[in-house]
Amino acid sequence: MTGRRIVLVGAGHAHLFSLKRAAAFAGAGHDLTVVAPGPFWYSGLATGVLGGAYPPELDQVDVATLVARGGGRFVCDRATGIDRQAGLLHLADGAPLPFDLLSLTLGSEPPSIPGAADTPGCFAVKPVPQLLALRREIERRVAAAPSGPLRIVLAGGGVTALELAANAEALVRRRGGRAEVTVLAAGERLLRQLSPAAAERVERGLAARGVTCRRQARVARVAPGTAELENGTAVPFDLFVNATGLKPAPLLRAFGVPLDREGAMIVDGYLRSPADPRLFGAGDCIELDGHDLPRVGVHAIRQAPVLFHNLLAAAGDAALRPYRPQRRHLWIMNLGDGTGLAARGRLWWHGRSAWWLKDRIDRRFLAAYQRAARD
Structure with a gap:
Protein backbone atom coordinates (compact mmCIF):
# COMPACT_ATOMS: atom_id res chain seq x y z
CA MET A 1 0.00 0.00 0.00
CA GLY A 38 0.88 28.99 16.23
CA PRO A 39 2.41 27.15 19.19
CA PHE A 40 0.57 24.90 21.60
CA TRP A 41 -0.66 26.59 24.78
CA TYR A 42 -1.41 24.32 27.74
CA SER A 43 -4.66 25.15 29.51
CA GLY A 44 -3.48 23.53 32.76
CA LEU A 45 -0.99 26.31 33.49
CA ALA A 46 -2.96 29.13 31.88
CA THR A 47 -4.54 30.45 35.08
CA GLY A 48 -1.12 30.43 36.75
CA VAL A 49 0.24 32.48 33.85
CA LEU A 50 -2.61 34.94 34.40
CA GLY A 51 -1.81 35.09 38.11
CA GLY A 52 1.85 35.93 37.46
CA ALA A 53 3.15 32.69 38.98
CA TYR A 54 4.51 31.37 35.67
CA PRO A 55 6.24 33.03 32.72
CA PRO A 56 4.28 32.64 29.47
CA GLU A 57 7.17 30.75 27.85
CA LEU A 58 6.68 27.89 30.31
CA ASP A 59 3.13 27.34 29.03
CA GLN A 60 4.03 26.80 25.35
CA VAL A 61 5.33 24.03 23.12
CA ASP A 62 7.01 24.78 19.78
CA VAL A 63 4.89 22.41 17.70
CA ALA A 64 6.47 23.50 14.40
CA THR A 65 9.85 22.21 15.57
CA LEU A 66 8.28 19.16 17.17
CA VAL A 67 6.68 18.11 13.87
CA ALA A 68 9.73 18.93 11.76
CA ARG A 69 11.98 16.81 13.98
CA GLY A 70 9.79 13.82 13.19
CA GLY A 71 9.83 14.39 9.44
CA GLY A 72 6.41 16.04 9.18
CA ARG A 73 5.41 19.44 7.84
CA PHE A 74 3.95 22.33 9.80
CA VAL A 75 1.70 24.89 8.09
CA CYS A 76 1.07 28.08 10.04
CA PRO A 110 -17.17 30.47 25.42
CA PRO A 111 -20.63 31.34 24.11
CA SER A 112 -20.69 34.90 22.82
CA ILE A 113 -22.13 37.70 24.94
CA PRO A 114 -23.76 40.51 22.94
CA GLY A 115 -21.50 43.54 22.77
CA ALA A 116 -18.41 41.90 24.27
CA ALA A 117 -16.52 41.44 21.02
CA ASP A 118 -16.75 45.17 20.23
CA THR A 119 -16.13 46.54 23.73
CA PRO A 120 -12.67 47.61 24.90
CA GLY A 121 -11.42 45.82 28.00
CA CYS A 122 -13.26 42.55 27.28
CA PHE A 123 -11.51 39.19 27.20
CA ALA A 124 -12.53 35.54 26.83
CA VAL A 125 -11.17 32.46 28.58
CA LYS A 126 -10.22 30.96 25.19
CA PRO A 127 -8.12 30.87 23.15
CA VAL A 128 -5.53 30.57 25.92
CA PRO A 129 -3.33 33.48 24.68
CA GLN A 130 -6.26 35.74 25.63
CA LEU A 131 -5.32 35.16 29.27
CA LEU A 132 -1.79 36.38 28.61
CA ALA A 133 -3.27 39.47 26.95
CA LEU A 134 -5.47 39.95 30.04
CA ARG A 135 -2.45 39.63 32.33
CA ARG A 136 -0.54 42.26 30.41
CA GLU A 137 -3.51 44.63 30.47
CA ILE A 138 -3.93 44.18 34.22
CA GLU A 139 -0.23 44.84 34.73
CA ARG A 140 -0.39 47.93 32.54
CA ARG A 141 -3.35 49.37 34.40
CA VAL A 142 -1.96 48.63 37.86
CA ALA A 143 1.33 50.30 36.90
CA ALA A 144 -0.55 53.35 35.64
CA ALA A 145 -2.82 53.63 38.71
CA PRO A 146 -1.48 51.48 41.56
CA SER A 147 -3.89 52.89 44.14
CA GLY A 148 -6.81 51.45 42.15
CA PRO A 149 -9.11 49.85 42.69
CA LEU A 150 -9.10 47.90 39.42
CA ARG A 151 -12.63 46.57 38.85
CA ILE A 152 -12.52 43.12 37.23
CA VAL A 153 -15.81 41.39 36.42
CA LEU A 154 -16.04 37.75 35.34
CA ALA A 155 -19.17 36.16 33.87
CA GLY A 156 -19.56 32.49 34.81
CA GLY A 157 -19.99 30.31 37.87
CA GLY A 158 -17.87 27.23 37.18
CA VAL A 159 -14.38 26.09 38.10
CA THR A 160 -12.74 28.14 35.36
CA ALA A 161 -14.50 31.39 36.28
CA LEU A 162 -13.57 31.18 39.95
CA GLU A 163 -10.04 30.03 39.23
CA LEU A 164 -9.60 33.03 36.93
CA ALA A 165 -11.08 35.34 39.58
CA ALA A 166 -8.62 34.00 42.15
CA ASN A 167 -5.63 34.49 39.87
CA ALA A 168 -6.70 37.92 38.64
CA GLU A 169 -6.91 39.06 42.27
CA ALA A 170 -3.53 37.47 42.98
CA LEU A 171 -1.89 39.21 40.02
CA VAL A 172 -3.11 42.65 41.09
CA ARG A 173 -1.87 42.01 44.62
CA ARG A 174 1.52 40.75 43.36
CA ARG A 175 1.95 43.93 41.34
CA GLY A 176 1.18 46.13 44.32
CA GLY A 177 -2.31 47.18 43.29
CA ARG A 178 -5.81 46.79 44.68
CA ALA A 179 -8.58 44.88 42.96
CA GLU A 180 -12.34 44.65 43.19
CA VAL A 181 -13.13 41.28 41.61
CA THR A 182 -16.76 40.27 41.00
CA VAL A 183 -18.03 36.94 39.69
CA LEU A 184 -21.45 37.03 38.00
CA ALA A 185 -22.99 33.55 38.03
CA ALA A 186 -26.14 32.83 36.03
CA GLY A 187 -27.51 30.20 38.42
CA GLU A 188 -28.05 29.80 42.13
CA ARG A 189 -25.19 27.36 42.77
CA LEU A 190 -21.53 27.96 42.06
CA LEU A 191 -18.98 25.28 41.14
CA ARG A 192 -21.43 22.55 40.20
CA GLN A 193 -18.47 20.37 39.22
CA LEU A 194 -17.56 20.12 42.91
CA SER A 195 -19.32 18.87 46.00
CA PRO A 196 -21.22 21.53 47.99
CA ALA A 197 -18.62 21.40 50.76
CA ALA A 198 -15.71 21.89 48.35
CA ALA A 199 -17.52 24.68 46.53
CA GLU A 200 -18.24 26.43 49.83
CA ARG A 201 -14.56 26.20 50.81
CA VAL A 202 -13.46 27.85 47.57
CA GLU A 203 -16.04 30.64 47.81
CA ARG A 204 -15.22 31.30 51.47
CA GLY A 205 -11.53 31.58 50.70
CA LEU A 206 -12.15 33.99 47.82
CA ALA A 207 -14.49 36.12 49.93
CA ALA A 208 -11.71 36.52 52.49
CA ARG A 209 -9.58 37.96 49.68
CA GLY A 210 -12.30 40.42 48.66
CA VAL A 211 -13.73 38.50 45.70
CA THR A 212 -17.51 38.93 45.45
CA CYS A 213 -19.70 36.18 43.97
CA ARG A 214 -23.21 37.12 42.83
CA ARG A 215 -25.84 34.51 42.01
CA GLN A 216 -28.79 34.76 39.60
CA ALA A 217 -26.74 37.37 37.76
CA ARG A 218 -26.70 36.30 34.12
CA VAL A 219 -25.03 38.85 31.85
CA ALA A 220 -27.35 39.85 29.01
CA ARG A 221 -25.04 42.24 27.17
CA VAL A 222 -21.89 44.29 27.55
CA ALA A 223 -21.33 47.97 26.80
CA PRO A 224 -18.22 50.09 27.43
CA GLY A 225 -17.54 49.89 31.15
CA THR A 226 -20.80 48.12 31.99
CA ALA A 227 -22.12 44.56 32.17
CA GLU A 228 -25.91 44.60 32.00
CA LEU A 229 -27.71 41.74 33.73
CA GLU A 230 -30.95 40.14 32.59
CA ASN A 231 -32.80 41.91 35.42
CA GLY A 232 -31.57 45.27 34.13
CA THR A 233 -28.93 45.84 36.79
CA ALA A 234 -25.72 47.46 35.51
CA VAL A 235 -22.41 46.24 36.93
CA PRO A 236 -19.50 48.61 36.22
CA PHE A 237 -16.10 47.24 35.25
CA ASP A 238 -12.66 48.21 34.05
CA LEU A 239 -11.97 44.73 32.66
CA PHE A 240 -14.48 42.01 31.77
CA VAL A 241 -13.88 38.28 31.25
CA ASN A 242 -16.27 35.85 29.55
CA ALA A 243 -15.91 32.50 31.35
CA THR A 244 -19.50 31.29 30.86
CA GLY A 245 -18.62 27.79 29.71
CA LEU A 246 -17.37 26.27 26.48
CA ARG A 328 -14.07 10.14 37.22
CA HIS A 329 -11.05 12.36 36.98
CA LEU A 330 -9.02 14.58 39.25
CA TRP A 331 -9.76 18.31 39.35
CA ILE A 332 -7.16 20.63 40.85
CA MET A 333 -7.85 24.35 41.03
CA ASN A 334 -4.97 26.81 41.28
CA LEU A 335 -6.30 29.41 43.72
CA GLY A 336 -3.54 31.93 43.07
CA ASP A 337 -2.33 32.21 46.67
CA GLY A 338 -0.07 29.16 46.77
CA THR A 339 -2.94 26.82 47.62
CA GLY A 340 -5.16 24.60 45.52
CA LEU A 341 -8.32 22.58 45.81
CA ALA A 342 -8.19 19.00 44.53
CA ALA A 343 -11.32 16.92 43.99
CA ARG A 344 -12.16 13.51 42.63
CA GLY A 345 -15.81 12.58 42.86
CA ARG A 346 -17.03 13.62 46.30
CA LEU A 347 -13.55 13.52 47.84
CA TRP A 348 -11.58 16.74 48.06
CA TRP A 349 -8.86 18.56 49.95
CA HIS A 350 -7.58 22.12 50.09
CA GLY A 351 -4.10 23.37 50.82
CA ARG A 352 -0.57 23.90 49.58
CA SER A 353 -0.13 20.20 48.86
CA ALA A 354 -2.95 20.35 46.29
CA TRP A 355 -1.25 23.24 44.51
CA TRP A 356 2.10 21.41 44.67
CA LEU A 357 0.55 18.32 43.08
CA LYS A 358 -1.02 20.35 40.27
CA ASP A 359 2.25 22.19 39.64
CA ARG A 360 4.15 18.90 39.48
CA ILE A 361 1.66 17.25 37.11
CA ASP A 362 1.51 20.24 34.78
CA ARG A 363 5.26 20.81 34.64
CA ARG A 364 5.95 17.14 33.98
CA PHE A 365 3.36 17.02 31.17
CA LEU A 366 4.80 20.08 29.44
CA ALA A 367 8.45 19.17 29.98
CA ALA A 368 8.15 15.95 27.98
CA TYR A 369 7.00 17.84 24.88
CA GLN A 370 9.25 20.86 25.33
CA ARG A 371 12.25 18.55 25.67
CA ALA A 372 11.25 16.66 22.51
CA ALA A 373 11.04 19.93 20.56
CA ARG A 374 14.34 21.18 21.96
CA ASP A 375 16.66 18.13 21.99
Missing part, protein backbone atom coordinates in the same frame (compact mmCIF):
# COMPACT_ATOMS: atom_id res chain seq x y z
CA THR A 2 1.28 3.47 -0.88
CA GLY A 3 1.72 6.08 1.80
CA ARG A 4 -1.25 8.17 2.88
CA ARG A 5 -1.55 11.93 3.22
CA ILE A 6 -2.55 12.60 6.83
CA VAL A 7 -3.52 16.12 7.83
CA LEU A 8 -4.02 17.20 11.45
CA VAL A 9 -5.96 20.43 11.94
CA GLY A 10 -5.14 22.07 15.26
CA ALA A 11 -2.24 21.60 17.66
CA GLY A 12 -4.30 21.09 20.79
CA HIS A 13 -4.07 18.60 23.64
CA ALA A 14 -5.49 15.71 21.61
CA HIS A 15 -2.95 16.08 18.76
CA LEU A 16 0.13 16.75 20.87
CA PHE A 17 0.77 13.03 21.46
CA SER A 18 0.80 12.43 17.69
CA LEU A 19 3.02 15.46 17.00
CA LYS A 20 5.67 14.13 19.36
CA ARG A 21 5.55 10.84 17.41
CA ALA A 22 5.55 12.33 13.93
CA ALA A 23 8.42 10.00 13.02
CA ALA A 24 6.06 7.03 13.34
CA PHE A 25 4.02 8.35 10.42
CA ALA A 26 7.11 9.00 8.31
CA GLY A 27 8.50 5.60 9.21
CA ALA A 28 5.34 3.95 7.90
CA GLY A 29 5.66 5.86 4.63
CA HIS A 30 2.96 8.46 5.27
CA ASP A 31 3.07 12.22 4.77
CA LEU A 32 2.06 14.10 7.91
CA THR A 33 0.99 17.75 7.74
CA VAL A 34 -0.11 19.81 10.75
CA VAL A 35 -2.12 23.01 10.32
CA ALA A 36 -2.27 25.41 13.27
CA PRO A 37 -2.04 29.17 13.81
CA ASP A 77 -2.45 28.83 8.86
CA ARG A 78 -6.12 28.41 9.71
CA ALA A 79 -8.50 25.92 8.13
CA THR A 80 -11.67 27.36 6.63
CA GLY A 81 -13.49 24.25 5.37
CA ILE A 82 -13.17 20.98 3.49
CA ASP A 83 -14.20 19.54 0.17
CA ARG A 84 -14.89 15.96 1.13
CA GLN A 85 -15.54 14.82 -2.41
CA ALA A 86 -12.19 16.14 -3.66
CA GLY A 87 -10.36 15.36 -0.42
CA LEU A 88 -9.15 18.93 0.06
CA LEU A 89 -8.70 21.07 3.17
CA HIS A 90 -9.16 24.78 2.46
CA LEU A 91 -6.95 27.31 4.27
CA ALA A 92 -7.30 30.99 5.04
CA ASP A 93 -4.05 31.99 3.34
CA GLY A 94 -2.48 29.01 1.61
CA ALA A 95 -3.38 26.64 -1.20
CA PRO A 96 -5.75 23.75 -0.39
CA LEU A 97 -4.14 20.67 1.11
CA PRO A 98 -5.05 17.22 -0.23
CA PHE A 99 -5.74 14.54 2.38
CA ASP A 100 -6.48 10.85 2.66
CA LEU A 101 -7.10 11.09 6.41
CA LEU A 102 -8.08 14.24 8.28
CA SER A 103 -8.14 14.77 12.05
CA LEU A 104 -9.75 17.77 13.73
CA THR A 105 -8.96 19.14 17.17
CA LEU A 106 -10.37 22.64 16.80
CA GLY A 107 -11.04 23.21 20.48
CA SER A 108 -13.76 25.34 22.00
CA GLU A 109 -14.67 28.87 23.04
CA LYS A 247 -18.90 25.33 23.17
CA PRO A 248 -17.27 23.72 20.11
CA ALA A 249 -15.47 25.98 17.67
CA PRO A 250 -18.01 27.47 15.22
CA LEU A 251 -15.68 26.61 12.33
CA LEU A 252 -16.97 23.04 12.45
CA ARG A 253 -20.15 24.15 10.72
CA ALA A 254 -18.09 24.81 7.58
CA PHE A 255 -16.85 21.23 7.44
CA GLY A 256 -20.09 19.57 6.36
CA VAL A 257 -19.99 16.75 8.93
CA PRO A 258 -22.75 15.61 11.30
CA LEU A 259 -22.93 17.83 14.38
CA ASP A 260 -24.91 17.69 17.60
CA ARG A 261 -27.16 20.50 18.84
CA GLU A 262 -24.22 22.42 20.28
CA GLY A 263 -22.25 22.21 17.06
CA ALA A 264 -19.85 19.45 18.11
CA MET A 265 -18.62 16.93 15.56
CA ILE A 266 -20.22 13.56 16.26
CA VAL A 267 -17.72 10.69 16.44
CA ASP A 268 -18.06 7.00 17.20
CA GLY A 269 -16.11 5.05 19.78
CA TYR A 270 -13.07 5.09 17.50
CA LEU A 271 -13.08 8.92 17.36
CA ARG A 272 -14.17 8.72 13.71
CA SER A 273 -17.04 10.49 11.97
CA PRO A 274 -19.86 8.07 11.13
CA ALA A 275 -20.39 10.06 7.92
CA ASP A 276 -16.86 9.61 6.55
CA PRO A 277 -14.23 7.01 7.63
CA ARG A 278 -11.48 9.44 6.56
CA LEU A 279 -12.40 11.98 9.25
CA PHE A 280 -11.36 11.77 12.90
CA GLY A 281 -11.69 14.21 15.78
CA ALA A 282 -10.97 14.61 19.49
CA GLY A 283 -10.98 17.08 22.34
CA ASP A 284 -13.49 19.84 22.97
CA CYS A 285 -14.81 19.93 19.41
CA ILE A 286 -16.37 16.45 19.43
CA GLU A 287 -19.41 14.70 20.83
CA LEU A 288 -18.56 11.08 21.61
CA ASP A 289 -21.58 8.99 20.65
CA GLY A 290 -23.27 7.62 23.76
CA HIS A 291 -21.39 9.84 26.22
CA ASP A 292 -21.90 13.31 27.64
CA LEU A 293 -18.35 14.42 28.42
CA PRO A 294 -17.44 17.77 29.96
CA ARG A 295 -15.11 19.93 27.90
CA VAL A 296 -11.99 19.56 30.02
CA GLY A 297 -8.43 18.90 28.92
CA VAL A 298 -8.16 15.54 30.66
CA HIS A 299 -10.44 13.90 28.08
CA ALA A 300 -8.45 15.30 25.16
CA ILE A 301 -5.19 14.10 26.76
CA ARG A 302 -6.59 10.60 27.29
CA GLN A 303 -8.04 10.48 23.79
CA ALA A 304 -4.67 11.41 22.30
CA PRO A 305 -2.98 7.95 22.34
CA VAL A 306 -6.12 6.34 20.92
CA LEU A 307 -6.30 8.93 18.16
CA PHE A 308 -2.62 8.38 17.32
CA HIS A 309 -3.12 4.63 17.12
CA ASN A 310 -6.27 4.92 15.01
CA LEU A 311 -4.76 7.33 12.50
CA LEU A 312 -1.85 4.97 11.90
CA ALA A 313 -4.19 1.98 11.85
CA ALA A 314 -6.59 3.58 9.39
CA ALA A 315 -3.67 4.55 7.14
CA GLY A 316 -2.51 0.92 7.13
CA ASP A 317 -5.91 -0.78 7.10
CA ALA A 318 -5.30 -2.21 10.57
CA ALA A 319 -7.74 -2.63 13.47
CA LEU A 320 -8.85 0.50 15.29
CA ARG A 321 -8.89 0.86 19.06
CA PRO A 322 -11.96 2.18 20.95
CA TYR A 323 -11.73 5.10 23.35
CA ARG A 324 -13.29 4.36 26.72
CA PRO A 325 -13.67 7.52 28.83
CA GLN A 326 -12.96 7.31 32.51
CA ARG A 327 -15.90 7.84 34.83
